[in-house]
Amino acid sequence: MGFLEAIETSGIATWVRESPSIFAYTGVLSAHAIGLAIAVGVNTVIALRLLGFASDIRAESLPRLFPFFYAGFTINLISGSMLLAASLTTLLGRWIFLTKLALILLAMINFEIMRMKIFRPATAGGALTVDERAARKFAWTALILWGLAVITGRLTSYPTFVEAIFGF
Amino acid sequence: MDAFLQSLSNAIATLNIDDPVSAWAWAWPVGEILHFTGMAVLIGTIGIIDARILGLFKGITIKSLERYAWIGAVAFCVNAITGFIFIAGNPIGGPIEYLANLSLQLKMLLVLIAGINLALFYFTGLAKRTNELGPNDSAPLGAKVVAGVSLFCWFGVICFGRLIMYNDTLLWALGL
Numbered sequence: 446m447g448f449l450e451a452i453e454t455s456g457i458a459t460w461v462r463e464s465p466s467i468f469a470y471t472g473v474l475s476a477h478a479i480g481l482a483i484a485v486g487v488n489t490v491i492a493l494r495l496l497g498f499a500s501d502i503r504a505e506s507l508p509r510l511f512p513f514f515y516a517g518f519t520i521n522l523i524s525g526s527m528l529l530a531a532s533l534t535t536l537l538g539r540w541i542f543l544t545k546l547a548l549i550l551l552a553m554i555n556f557e558i559m560r561m562k563i564f565r566p567a568t569a570g571g572a573l574t575v576d577e578r579a580a581r582k583f584a585w586t587a588l589i590l591w592g593l594a595v596i597t598g599r600l601t602s603y604p605t606f607v608e609a610i611f612g613f
Numbered sequence: 614m615d616a617f618l619q620s621l622s623n624a625i626a627t628l629n630i631d632d633p634v635s636a637w638a639w640a641w642p643v644g645e646i647l648h649f650t651g652m653a654v655l656i657g658t659i660g661i662i663d664a665r666i667l668g669l670f671k672g673i674t675i676k677s678l679e680r681y682a683w684i685g686a687v688a689f690c691v692n693a694i695t696g697f698i699f700i701a702g703n704p705i706g707g708p709i710e711y712l713a714n715l716s717l718q719l720k721m722l723l724v725l726i727a728g729i730n731l732a733l734f735y736f737t738g739l740a741k742r743t744n745e746l747g748p749n750d751s752a753p754l755g756a757k758v759v760a761g762v763s764l765f766c767w768f769g770v771i772c773f774g775r776l777i778m779y780n781d782t783l784l785w786a787l788g789l
Contacts, residue, residue, distance in 0.1 A: 467786035471779045475772040479656075481649070482771060486657020490681060499680035502673055506748075509670045510661065595653065599646045606642055 449533050458530035476524040483517030485591045495577060495584035504575035508564055541607050545597035552590035559583035622709035625701045634702030644695045651692040656767060658685035666743060666752045666760035676744040716780045720773035727766035734759045
């Protein structure tokens, strides 16, 4: 049995795909929507602040929101892996889905670089000062990448529509 | 109840939204993309305010986070409009197919409760009191209850929203 087949016929993948329980496919799907809402939503709040919105908020306090962003991402990493395992061969054959994964990877890299460059104190143990001008490019990149991730994510369910639009 | 839903469906059907929705292949995908984006913006803005009121994090005043509230309201409007188009533009089964769907009904009930919850937040003076808090202050208990109900409602809305297309699973879980 091939590696991909082994994953797709595993106990957990089969349970997600075939169990009539509300916690199986529909539960994992709901968790994926919730994780998306938290990750993209919190990221939007952070990005908008870095672009100058709600400037009453000290940019230096934004790291307080990071745990929620990571929580949303983690929920989606787990739920996404379960959904992927349940329909592995189908999804790996959809270029729009692979594009979504690439966009998410780029978005997470962007976030980590932003954390290193913008949200790290200049001297070890010193106070954090956020350079909002330098932060702007990370904020725009985040909004664009996550926006495209949401779009490609939705289009993953419409393979015939994707083919009609893009020709492949 | 069934007669009411049928007459509501008939009334919505007179708008003939199903014609452009059927004719325009983009309608459903674009509508869903907007609906999911609206969902994320709503959870991000309102959810963060609720989390702060509940004390899940501190260091930022509730008043400054409330600057995002109108964005959440716009996102809600986008979702109300796209949601209405999904129901009114339903090409095959018509509006009644959605209106009679238990998942959709429960979703709308939670939206209503969220709205009443929000109105109570403002009309009981809780909103005014939380706006005066400092960045590390705890919110009053009443505000925490409102925030908890809000998060419960909106996450519930997401779950029932996902279940609309899998309504049979919900019915089976409820033994119906």
